[in-house]
Amino acid sequence: MLTGASTGPSLDGALAEAAAISFRTPYQSNAALRSSINKGETRFVDMHLSMLPQIVRYGFLGPVDWAVVEACDLTSGAASCSAHRGSGADVCGRAGKILIELNRRHPPSLLGMHDIYEPADPPHRHEIPIYHASDRIGSPLITVDPSKIVGVVETDLDDECAPFSPPTPATEKIGQNVAEFLVAEMRAGRIPKSFLPLQSGVGDVANSVLGALGRLPEIPAFEMYTEVLQDSVVDLLESGRCRFASTCSLTLSRRPCAASSSSSISSAPRS
Secondary structure, three states: OEOOOOOOHHHHHHHHHOOOOOEEEOOOOOHHHHHHHHOOOOEEOOOOHHHHHHHHHHOOOOOOOEEEEEEEEEEOOEEEEOOOOOOHHHHHHHOOEEEEEEEOOOOHHHOOOEOEOOOOOOOOOOOOOOOOOOOOOOEOEEEOOHHHEEEEEEEOOOOOOOOOOOOOHHHHHHHHHHHHHHHHHHHOOOOOOOOOOEEEOOOHHHHHHHHHHHHOOOOOOEEEEEOOEOHHHHHHHHHOOEEEEEEOOEOOOOOOOOHHHOOOEEEOOOO
């Protein structure tokens, strides 16, 4: 089983508990699967997520029998991604059969959230022409061969996202320290007054840092890159403190702040 990243308990967990996974890559975070790997019952290759698409295209992992992908809408020969993209374009291109989960929980208005770009393989690869967080260089759709689609399963399911913990005095203090450090660098002239694009990590500390940045009026509205876009970024976008956020995935709470309502978020995996 190959995936774009980790999955929820309904996939990694259920299959591991059924002893149904013989091989897994590139990344997982499920306790049942981790136990199976550590016991030697499931073979596992731990690789960086960005390596998987090229390795799949090269055929190093053998043929891809099935591609199972989630979509929010379908057109002739193309699928509009939901909140997930991962390595979907690459596995769909190589798979013998494609099964599409059409999840109605994600509205068709998500079209345009994605920027799907596949670089050429070495030795013909050029630089990825992203110079600003808001640059778009690819397609909003995954192009698929209709003859490979053997089924469309309609669902209406929430994502299986683990909730983040509320901020603590420690994470709040870390966030304040980082924000004040950046302000001091601006005052010293080592960061321009127009500020710089930020790259944020994921987790409780990152949420606290971004929250502190949003509360400091001396920091102008900025753009950012992030591996995972969280609630704190949505708050910054809605308040105008962040002009644009480019991300590879979404991990949002169930509060009524649908990411699809904001035209400033670009879910853009640069695989």
